[in-house]
Structure formats: structure tokens, C-alpha cells
Amino acid sequence: MPLTASPTTTPDAPDQEYLWTLNFGPQHPATHTTLRLVLTLDGERVVNSVPHIGYLHSGFEKLGEHLDFNQYVTIVDRMNYLSPLANEISWHHAVEKLLNIELTPRCKYLRTILAELMRLHDHLLNCGTSALDLGAFTAFLYFFEQRELIYDIVEYASGQRFHTSYTRVGGVMFDVNNDWVEKVRSFTKQFRKTHDEVHRLLTRNRIFMDRTKGIGVLSKEQAINLSCTGPVARASGVVRDLRKDEPYLAYKDLDFKVICSQGGDCYARYLVRMQEMIESVQIIEQAIENIPAGPVNVDVGSHVVLPAKPAVYRSIEGLIQHFEVNMPNKGYEVPHEEIYAATESPNGELGFYIVGQDSTRAYRARTRPPSYIHFAVFPHIIKGHMLSDVVAVLGSLNIIAAELDR
């Protein structure tokens, strides 16, 4: 299919008077969040669709210029709220690259485990809700039970179920203990059973296949030309995964596969996500058995990391460092430079373009949001499909409006 720009004005030629316009959203159960589509329909067939976004725009990037590197993490994890920790890890990955901080081995493994738990977290909801939108309620409930267990694990580590704000420059808020490790172990042991159950419910389900096969086909050329990354691109045959191609954290030591498919349709995206979950569980199993001992944060003497609370309250050095890290004119030595760093978030390449200045705040904190870029694909792949396929395609692209609008 040749790539052409989609016309955004409604065709108003006299011979197209029979077309009618449907306003889909901003509040609609199938959009899950706040986004709006203006669809031009010929009967039930979508002729054109114009997305209108920005309903949740809250100026995250502007706030990023006014909060320091540790404070902005509380904003970052509200972007893709299906995988908040993945955003935090990505943000601090970029900051640590700017400040040239090498993490401790324990922190690398810990962040890897958390990032993979977040991948499960995201894919579980995505596979569940994309089936829910097509009428399959059970799979959603089965998967949500697993998400609840991940919430527990994350809460045990950080004290928060949802918006954890767990990572810090040079480490994490506090270390995990053996009980947490045991919790992750018991989670991975039972996960495959639920996964298998949902697999049997959906993957060969006649109705589910009819609703997703051949719907919203994105060819490989289109995927590359439209800047798609992550599961959306991999389902179209693009072999690219930053965990393999530009290994960060502990991914170099771990054995896993990059899951790809040739189909490029909603069904292929579902299959890629389902199989990625199994790979993620394998990564977690390897990492949790090999998690190194030692400190989780970089050395306190390096003057970049917030000291632990007992050190702040009981020692003068800890107190001084706590103040110095938080003072805008002390703390980090930030180079007068610009950097782009990205990680493989569950949704695709989540990158940050940070401009550093002589302050603990970023001069510019640009996010490369995968949801935003994938939603731009939507008008191209929905053309010619039925109105009821809109929810199937929306679900398979995994549009998170908070990340879309930021």
C-alpha cells in the first residue's frame, strides 16, 4: 500500500453526501481513557478518522524543567500508568547517562526485575482489555488477578501500589529484602498457569480470531516509516528490541528471545504480547536467582545519591549530603550538554532528550512517548474497516492517554 497522507478535512463533494460523521469519545468505555475520534462513515465502514487529543494534557514537559531529577520521577510515573516503574527506570536511565553514573550490580538486577514485572503488568492489562472490548470478559478478570499480585510485589518494595516513585538518581529509594525475593519467586511459579488458561480461552477462540485477524494491518515498511517501535513494530516483522540491540541494565547477562510476528494485524500484536509475557517471566526467574549482594545505591561518597533515612537522621555526614543533593546550587555536577537515552518500555522505545544546565533541574526534558507515535498510526490502519473494528485496533495499539497527552 503506498503511503499517502490522510486528508483531515471531511470530503464534502456532492457525491459523498451520504457519508455521515460519528463522534467517538472523549468519554467512551472503549477508549478506556480520554481521547476523541471523529469518524467519517459510509454505512458501517470507516472512510476517514481524525483523532483529536490533548484532553489530558497537563504540561509534564514544562514541569520537568521546574523539578529536579529526583522530583520529576513522581511526574514521569504518571505518564504510562500501566507500567509506572518502567517510566521511572527510563527517566533515571537517561539522567544517569547524562551524569555518567554507573549503577551497582544489585541495582541493575533489581531494576531489570522491576522493568520486566512492569512489562507483564502492561501486557496483562492490554491483552485483557483488548479482549474485553471484543466481548471476552473472563480473560480480563483472570489477568487482573495476576496484576493484583504484581501490585503486591511493587507495594512490598516501594510502599506504593501504583505510582511508586521508587527509583532515584544512582539507585532506588530503598533496598529489597529476602521476603520480597520470595514473593517474586512464588509469583513466577504460578504465573504460567493463568497465562495458559487465557491462552486456551482466547488464542484459538473463533470469535476472537474473526474480530482480530486481518484487522488493522500494518506492513513492515509502514511500521518503519511511521516510527513504530516495541510490540507494535515487532508484530509487523521489525526485528528490533533495545534490550538486545543496545543492552542496558542487566539484559546482557540474561537469556531471552525477541518475539516477532509477520502478520501485522491485531491478532499478531496480541500474540506478540502474549509470548513476550513468557519471555519476561523467564527473565525474572533468571534475574531473581542471580541477584547480586552488595549495596543497591552508588557510593555515598560520590555525592549524587540521596542517603538512606537512618543515615540522614543519625549522622552528620548523611544529613549534609541529604541537604546538598537537594540544594539547587550544590548536588550534582551536571554537564552543559544534551543527551538522548532510551529504554525498551512495554509499549516501545521510551526515550528522554535531556538538556543539562548548571543546576539539578533539566533545561529541557523531552519525552519520546510511544503511545503518541502509535496513535498517529491509527488513522492509516483503520481505513476501510468496520466501526466495530475501531475498538479492536485501539486496544491492540495500547494507547495510554496520559502518555499520549502528557
Add this chain to the structure above:
Amino acid sequence: MLDLQPLIEKFGLTQSEFRGNRRVVVAADRVYSLLETLKNSHGFNMLIDVTCVDYLEYEGATDRFGVVYCLLNMSTGDRLIVKTLINDPTPTLPTVTTLWMGADWMEREVYDMFGITFTGHHDLRRILMPDEFSAFPLRKDYPLKGRGERHNFPVITRSES
């Protein structure tokens, strides 16, 4: 890895490297032909990101806006960051949607947030801010709290509707 030397001579680029990020700065009138060459002859087939930085308060900056294109070569995994500097009163650049369709919404966001016009873009409208919004919020001279748009936002009450 791409040898930048011929391109540096041809397009008059300034090259730099920082923590593994290779970057070139190019003049605004040559940015399109550089990106076209990079895409068609050097395999940079994916446009990862288009963004902008307002250097108004940046120490040592000479130009107002820097528009940044992050490119990726899918077959070699090579990355390159192309930056071009433009100035008021009419910050304008040619669109790259003719090379990468993915640039469509990225350019719209840059236009929305910084007011940089991309000539030839087929649908340059505001994307995140409402259509009637008049300022460009990510510019450095725009205050964090806004200029009262929120309080003066047109609201239709039930009796007026």
C-alpha cells in the same frame, strides 16, 4: 558505523560526540537535503523523534531554537542526532513528512509547543493545546503558571446553551 567525513564537507556540518550520542549541527537551509541524503543513501530509515529546545535562557547559546531530529538506521542500529538552529521572528523549517510519515504528529507537537512552522506540512494544526490557545507553552518566556488562560477559558453554562 557511518563515516561522517564526506557529509561534513558537503553540508558544512559541525560534529560532536557525548556519551556515545553522535550529533551534527547543520544550517537550517540545508537540513532537508541532509536528512534526505541520510535517509536515501545512508539507510537512516527511521525517524525516532523530532523535538525542539528553546535556548532563550541557556548559558552560551547564540540562537533561539534548536530543532532536533533523532535518526536510526534499522539495519545497523546506528543512531545520529541532527540539530539545526533557527531564530525569531519567523522560525520556519521545511517539513520532513515527505521522507518519514511518522514526522506528522511530531512536527505538529513542535509547532504547538514552540510555534515553529513546518512549510509543506499537510495538516499543521495544534495537537495538544486547544485550537483557540494563542501562546506556545514550552517556550521559555511562557510562565509555568500560564497567563490566565485557564481562568478565562470560554465556558458555556447551561442557561446559555
